[in-house]
Amino acid sequence: xxxxxxxxxxxxxxxxxxxxxxxxxxxxxxxxxxxxxxxxxxxxxxxxxxxxxxxxxxxxxxxxxxxxxxxxxxxxxxxxxxxxxxxxxxxxxxxxxxxxxxxxxxxxxxxxxxxxxxxxxxxxxxxxxxxxxxxxxxxxxxxxxxxxxxxxxxxxxxxxxxxxxxxxxxxxxxxxxxxxxxxxxxxxxxx
Amino acid sequence: xxxxxxxxxxxxxxxxxxxxxxxxxxxxxxxxxxxxxxxxxxxxxxxxxxxxxxxxxxxxxxxxxxxxxxxxxxxxxxxxxxxxxxxxxxxxxxxxxxxxxxxxxxxxxxxxxxxxxxxxxxxxxxxxxxxxxxxxxxxxxxxxxxxxxxxxxxxxxxxxxxxxxxxxxxxxxxxxxxxxxxxxxxxxxxx
DNA sequence: CAGGGTGAGTAGACACTGTCTACTCACCCT
DNA sequence: AGGGTGAGTAGACAGTGTCTACTCACCCTG
Numbered sequence: 001x002x003x004x005x006x007x008x009x010x011x012x013x014x015x016x017x018x019x020x021x022x023x024x025x026x027x028x029x030x031x032x033x034x035x036x037x038x039x040x041x042x043x044x045x046x047x048x049x050x051x052x053x054x055x056x057x058x059x060x061x062x063x064x065x066x067x068x069x070x071x072x073x074x075x076x077x078x079x080x081x082x083x084x085x086x087x088x089x090x091x092x093x094x095x096x097x098x099x100x101x102x103x104x105x106x107x108x109x110x111x112x113x114x115x116x117x118x119x120x121x122x123x124x125x126x127x128x129x130x131x132x133x134x135x136x137x138x139x140x141x142x143x144x145x146x147x148x149x150x151x152x153x154x155x156x157x158x159x160x161x162x163x164x165x166x167x168x169x170x171x172x173x174x175x176x177x178x179x180x181x182x183x184x185x186x187x188x189x190x191x
Numbered sequence: 192x193x194x195x196x197x198x199x200x201x202x203x204x205x206x207x208x209x210x211x212x213x214x215x216x217x218x219x220x221x222x223x224x225x226x227x228x229x230x231x232x233x234x235x236x237x238x239x240x241x242x243x244x245x246x247x248x249x250x251x252x253x254x255x256x257x258x259x260x261x262x263x264x265x266x267x268x269x270x271x272x273x274x275x276x277x278x279x280x281x282x283x284x285x286x287x288x289x290x291x292x293x294x295x296x297x298x299x300x301x302x303x304x305x306x307x308x309x310x311x312x313x314x315x316x317x318x319x320x321x322x323x324x325x326x327x328x329x330x331x332x333x334x335x336x337x338x339x340x341x342x343x344x345x346x347x348x349x350x351x352x353x354x355x356x357x358x359x360x361x362x363x364x365x366x367x368x369x370x371x372x373x374x375x376x377x378x379x380x381x382x
Numbered sequence: 383c384a385g386g387g388t389g390a391g392t393a394g395a396c397a398c399t400g401t402c403t404a405c406t407c408a409c410c411c412t
Numbered sequence: 413a414g415g416g417t418g419a420g421t422a423g424a425c426a427g428t429g430t431c432t433a434c435t436c437a438c439c440c441t442g
Contacts, residue, residue: 008390008391024301025301026301029427029428029429030428030429030430031427031428031429039391039392040391040392040393041392041393041428041429042391042392042393042394042430042431042432043390043391043392045391045430045431046389046390046391047390050429050430051428051429051430107350107354109354110215110216110217110295114355124359124360127360131360141372142368142372144360144361144362145361145363145368145369145372146372146376147360147361148351148357148360148361148363148369148372149344149348149369149372149373149376151347151351151356151357151360152344152347152348152350152351152352152357152369152373153340153343153344153347153373154347155347155350155351156342156343156344156345156346156347156348156350157340157343157347159298159343159346159347159350160339160342160343160346161343163298163300164305165342166339166342166343168315169315169318169322169335169338169339169342170335170336170338170339171335172336172339177333177336178336178339178340178343181332181333181336181337181339181340182340182343182344185337185340185376185377186376199419199420220398220399220400221399221400221401222398222399222400223399230420230421231420231421231422232399232400232421232422233401233402233403233420233421233422233423234419234420234421236401236402236420237418237419237420238419241400241401242399242400242401
């Protein structure tokens with residue numbers, strides 16, 4: 001009846017993205033998503049055999065959006081590798097703090113099937129770019145290790161900042177100084 | 192009847208600690224804990240008004256254990272600040288990777304009441320020590336910011352390593368190189 | 383054009399969860 | 413001696429994810 005909008009499968013994902021953005025991860029029950037999509041609680045099963053699969057599809061949308069934001073922010077940027085890394089880092093942190101529910105979902109491995117996330121198509125290229133840029137800023141270091149460390153750094157800041165721990169311990173009320181410190185540590189302080 | 196062992200309250204926490212260690216966070220249902228403690232599903236309510244409160248008490252045990260491990264590893268250590276920081280970092284990572292369920296619980300803020308965790312008594316002193324040591328290794332930097340960055344770094348590594356992302360991207364099969372890279376980034380490479 | 387098959391959605395059941403409430407009952411204190 | 417209190421029990425309730433039997437529109441083939 002109302003399938004002209006592209007099918008139930010896509011509609012369920014859309015509803016899920018809106019829901020997690022507006023109300024957080026705990027609102028993403030299978031039955032609530034079905035309710036908001038206007039179908040019975042058994043309907044999603046036709047398209048997603050299990051709850052995990054549906055949540056994974058929703059999270060996948062998050063990874064895609066994040067990768068798109070990163071690509072857009074760089075654009076045809078001709079800035080220095082160091083500045084481009086700072087841009088990427090800010091995009092990630094901004095995404096995590098703006099879309100808290102989605103970011104939480106994206107790393108709730110107990111709710112996701114990692115092989116349904118399409119990381120190979122979205123996140124891996126971004127990480128390759130990260131590694132390349134890091135290698136150009138610090139030709140002396142092991143680029144893969146340093147890039148991995150930087151990624152973990154950003155993720156940790158996003159997590160602990162959202163959780164509120166870092167505001168207490170650092171006394172700051174803005175992530176920016178922390179981000180600067182982290183970038184300086186990994187990439188050197190010369191600008 | 193069998194309260195000679197110290198009361199139901201303590202027994203529930205013990206059962207919870209064992210359970211999360213053995214089977215992970217998702218096994219920590221209120222009713223399962225009550226079952227394993229040999230009481231009815233309503234009994235815990237006498238001691239913990241809500242599920243969150245019980246989980247928080249279990250997580251608190253984790254924070255206490257972690258702080259104790261850190262203190263024990265340092266002991267009356269007279270090593271350099273840099274080496275003591277490395278020790279603390281290894282203790283944290285080792286704890287996170289060994290007690291995965293407990294570590295996950297400790298940072299699942301949706302399952303915890305942060306004011307029931309006793310962080311002020313356990314974690315804050317550790318962070319103060321961290322800040323002090325960082326300040327001695329890098330007297331030029333803002334110690335609080337750099338310590339916060341380092342903490343987030345460690346947390347991010349623990350999280351992403353457990354999740355498996357970093358093995359893929361860095362190609363390593365051991366955390367040690369990553370930890371070394373992170374420590375060098377924050378504290379300088381000279382030993 | 384008739385009729386069988388298939389795929390999508392419905393509706394109800396099941397076991398499980400956390401919370402709430404009424405109840406028992408041993409124990410203690412005046 | 414007897415009332416009150418605190419701890420634990422047992423059942424109800426709404427909510428969850430999964431499974432299964434069912435309807436029913438649609439298409440494809442004969």
